Amino acid sequence: MIEIINEIDKQMTKLIECPRDAMQGLHAFIPTEIKAEYINLLLQVGFDTLDFGSFVSPKAIPQLRDTAEVLDKLDLKENGTKLLAIVANNKGITEAIKHPQINYLGFPFSVSETFQQKNTNSGIEKSLLTVEELINQCSKTNKEAVIYLSMGFGNPYGDEWSDEIVAHWASELTKRGAKILSLADTTGVSNPEKINYLFPHLVKTFPNVEFGVHLHSNPTNWLEKIEASWNSGCRRFDSALRGFGGCPMAEDGLTGNIATESLISFLEAKGEVLGLDMEKWNEAMRYSGRVFG
Template sequence: MSQTNFKLVECPRDAMQGLHDFIPTKLKVEYLNLLLQVGFDTLDFGSFVSPKAIPQMADTAEVLAQLDLSSSSTKLLAIVANLRGVEDAVKHEAVDYLGFPFSISETFQQRNTNSSITQSLNTVEEMVSLCAKNSKKAVIYLSMGFGNPYGDEWNYEIVEKWADVLVSKGVEILSLADTVGVSTPEKIGTILPKLISRFNRTEIGIHLHSTPAERIEKISAAYLAGVKRIDSALKGFGGCPMAADDLTGNIATEDLISFLNTKGENLELNMDKWNEAIALSGKIFG
């Protein structure tokens, strides 16, 4: 199976956004330019959000202007949290995907985007329309897709209901996101096959957060469920700043690569560039 069939989404934006000390723009550019040469399908590189909300991403437009896309087939994804962010992001020709966190937990939607689920649905509709007009695609994350810590109701039916609503609004890529690391192999193995078979014209991905000990079993469950789009970050850095758990980071890309290699997947990655990126990551993440 070639990589065209398996989409690896590397997420340096998710890894960097919660860091307290501002990473110099030049260093971000150097790191992202290395990752662009590895051969990932997509790079979640930055976000067009309020600098007050995420100070680390205040230089996204500046970073974007310095990325070398000349010899990379990797597509660029930027996160947005409201319509203003959408309008900013679609102006940039180099951005292929706009990602929006649509939470199925009302509490988290308010905390994360300062809007209700209903308001966020309106944002998604306008976003899909603006993306279509500007040759972009919307990636909608079903955030808190495996449960939430607030006591908001969660079950498989709720996940399917919101997936149904979003697909009916024209969303072509849905990524089930475990914002706080509460997914289990059982949950992954139950909900993903349902979504993949029911929405067979929609690309279904997964964005997991995990403690290091549980990463491989979650990757394995997602793989067995038939998912072909997986988000991860080098060394598992990052995770949701709201999660407040130092151990709950992203899925580590090196774990994902090594798992897929054991399954005989042909990922066609440039491992020399990958190792250079790992070496440079120490300057960013300490």
């Protein structure tokens, strides 16, 4: 285990900022121009990846129906930040791969059959076929697939959950070519004990996969989750400015994303050199009031 964690320590910490996750549950439509200006500010901060939008049914997520229009307004010249967009079915994949600016396509794969139906209107077995198509299309279009193991730390829907079940589905995904898996704490039920066991266990079992965390929390328990993830060897973290958002399909208003500013403070305290433009970050923080009110 020490060897595995030391090997991960050599990797650069990757920060994924998620304005898409923060905006998707808002009811009042944010004008396209404001979304684009906000994301352009975040692009100048220097994050590894920006999870900026999704190609899903506007009936499901009406807030993000203008993702393609936002993308056309982004200034990507001389910018090292990669773009990630979420897809939920083959139609979304077909639309997303048309855009060469996008580097990553993400798919939420739930270990809970109930939540997979709620989130993508398809069951687990059909979603495996979608993952296969996603990975196939990404290989043809110079993109990478990011598969989120949704409900990765438990679920409130009564479906059976265990570490073994999570590992089983991780195995099925890697057999189909998945190279990046993000453990998603969709309803905020993770705790240090679960993270400390499950994350290193998966890293050891699937050494050729890059694992990350997409954690949700309330304001009182974010630190213990990030600390456990860091100590378990995680170097790929999703977060959102001010901790806005969460998953609108989860019907849980108590948990939001991990706040990016909190994550930055934590990593700097660990001695990480993040290389972020904090002046632009503060500008994005100020501008966020126009987005979130």
